[in-house]
Amino acid sequence: MPIPKIHPESRGQRHSLLIHCLQALLSLTILIAALLAHRAHAIETVHFTGDKVSLLPLLEFVSERNGETLDEILVRPEEDWHHRQNINNNLGQTSQPVWARVRLAGVSEAFGQPIVRLNYPHHDYVDFYLFERGRMIRHFSAGDQLPFDSRPIDQRTFWFPLDDASADEQEIYIRISTPGPLLMPLDLMSYKEAAEEEKLLYLWAGAFLGIIAIMALYNLFLYFSLTESSYILYVLYLLSAGVMQATMFGFGEQYFWGDRPGVNNQVIAFLAPFVQLTAMAFVLKFIDLKNFGSVLDRSVAYLMLFTLIVMSIASFTVPYSLIVKLGHSIALFGVVCALYIGIKGWVMGMKSARLFTIAWFAHLVFIGWYLLDMTGKIPATELGNHAFAIGFIAELSLLSIAFADKMNQEKELRINSQTKLLDMQVAMNQELDNKVKERTSALEKANRRLEELSVTDGLTKLFNRRYFDQVFRDHYEQSYKDQHPISVMMVDIDFFKKLNDNYGHAFGDLCLVRAAQLIRKVVTMPGAFAARYGGEEFVVVLPKTTEERAAQVGEILRSAFEKTTVTQGNQSKNMTISIGVACTIPSQPGLEEKLLSVADACLYQSKENGRNQVTRSEQLDEAG
C-alpha cells in the first residue's frame, strides 16, 4: 500500500515568533506522531538476497468482508491488518476469503527468476497481485477451482513470477478463498531453487508411490494364487491410499483432472473416508474381530464401517468443508479403534497382532511428527515435511510383515491339521489292514479245518476214502514216472461183526479208533500214508517200497494188533487183523485200481487161510 505523504501546512502569514515556534513544534510533534503511527502499521519489508525467504512470519492478514474488492481492501484501515497470533502454518478453516500482504525489496533478475511460491496445492482460489510504486503491475488467478492452465507457471503448487519487477520495492497482495484448511507456506525464492526442491519431492513421491504400487501388485498376485479375501482388502487399501497420497501431492490436478475444476475436491472428499473404509475392513478381517472381539467391539467397528460407507457416498453431495472436518475426526477415531483392536489382540496372545499394533503405532507417531512440523510446534525439517509419507511406508511395511506372519501361521496350522489328518488316515489304514489280516487268517484257518474235515475220517482221523482215491492216483503216477515200486496193504479187522455184537457198537468204535492209532504208530516211513477204506477195513500206501519190505511192515502191524488189548470199563478185547500186500513198478499210469484189487485178493486169501496173517501177491501167484 502506498505510504501516505504528509505536508506541513504553511500559510505564509506573519505571526508572532512564539506562535510560529509553537506551530512548528506542534507540526513537528504531529509529523513525528504520524511517522511513528505509520511506522507502527508499515508493511513488513523483506530483503531478497537470492536465498529462500519464508514470507509467512512477515505476512499481514485481513479477512474479506462481504465480497470486498481489491480497491476496498487497499483502503482498509491499517489497524485492520494484523500478523498471525501464533506460529502455526495452518490458519484453520474459515468461511471468509483471507488477504495477506508483504513488501519485497531487492527483487532482481540477477538472483535468477525470483518467484513467490505458495507451497500447498489444494486452495480453491488464489489471487496474486504485484504492486510497484502504488501501481498494480501483475495479477494472476489460480486454484483448483480454475483450470490448471490459468496458472502462470505449470507446477503442482502455486508459483508466481516476479520477473516484471523493476523498482527497488514491490508489494504483494494475495487473496485465498478455500473451504479446506488455510495453509500458507509462502516463500520468496529463485525459480532454480524451487525447481531443485521440486525434483527432490518428485524423488520422494516417486519412491513412495512406487513402493505402494509394488506392494499392491505383490498382494494382488498373492490374492489370485491364494484367493484369501484379506489380500484383496489390503490391495484396495494400498491403492486407495496411494491415489489419495498422489492427489495430496497435487499430481491429480497437475496430470489428470487439471482441466476439470472442482474434481480435485471431489476426489479428496471421496477418498478420505474410502481409505479409512478399506483400512477398517482390512483390520477387521486381519484381526478376525468376529472371533475374539466383544459385542461392544463389534458394534463400534461395524458402526464405524457404516459411517465410512455413508461418508463415501455422501461425499458427492455434502459440502467439501464439512467432509474435511468430519473426515479428520473419523480418521482419528478409526486409527484409535485400530490401535485398540491391535492391543487387545496382543494382550489375548495373537502373535500377528503385535506387529500390527506396532505398525499402527508407528503410523500415529509419524502423523504426530508431521502435524507438529506442519503447525510449527517443532522446528521444520525436510524429514518432518515427509513424516506423513514415511509413517505411511513404515506402517505398510510392518503391516506387510504382520500379514505375511499371519499367513505363515495359518499355513502352519493348515499343514499341522493336514499332517494330523494324514496320521489319522495312516492309523486307520493300519487298523483296517490288521483287521483284514486277522479276518484272512481266521478264514484260512477255517478253510484248513474245512479241508481237513473233507479229507479225514471223522471217527479214526485217518484220511477218508475219497482223499485216498485222489492221492493214491498221484502216487501211482509218480511211481510210474520214477519207475519205483509202490506197495499197497489192505488191512481188515477179523470178526468185527461179532465184536460189535458181543461188546456193542460203541466199543466197536473204540476198537476202530485204537486200530487207526496202531496203524499210525507202525506206518512211519516217509511218503507212506494210511486211510480208512470202509467199515473196519484200512488201506496203507507205501511208495518206493518193495513187496517184501511191505510184508515185513504188515507183519509188524499184525503182531502189534495181536498184542494190544482194547479196554473200556470192564470190557477188554484183543483184535486180530488180516492183511493183503501187493506191489508193482507201474508199466503205465491209471492202473492203480488193479494194484488195489490184487491187494484185496491177498486179503481175501488171508481170511481164507484162517485170518490173523499177511498174504503177499507172490504167495497168491504161487497158490493160483
Ligand SMILES: Nc1nc2c(ncn2[C@@H]2O[C@H](COP(=O)(O)OP(=O)(O)OP(=O)(O)O)[C@@H](O)[C@H]2O)c(=O)[nH]1
Ligand atoms: N462199531 C462199528 N461197526 C462197524 C462200523 N462200520 C462197519 N461196522 C461193522 O463191521 C462189521 C463188518 O462185518 P463183516 O463185513 O461181516 O466182517 P467180519 O464180521 O469182520 O468178518 P470177517 O471180515 O470175515 O472176519 C459189520 O457188522 C458192520 O456193521 C463202524 O463204523 N462202527
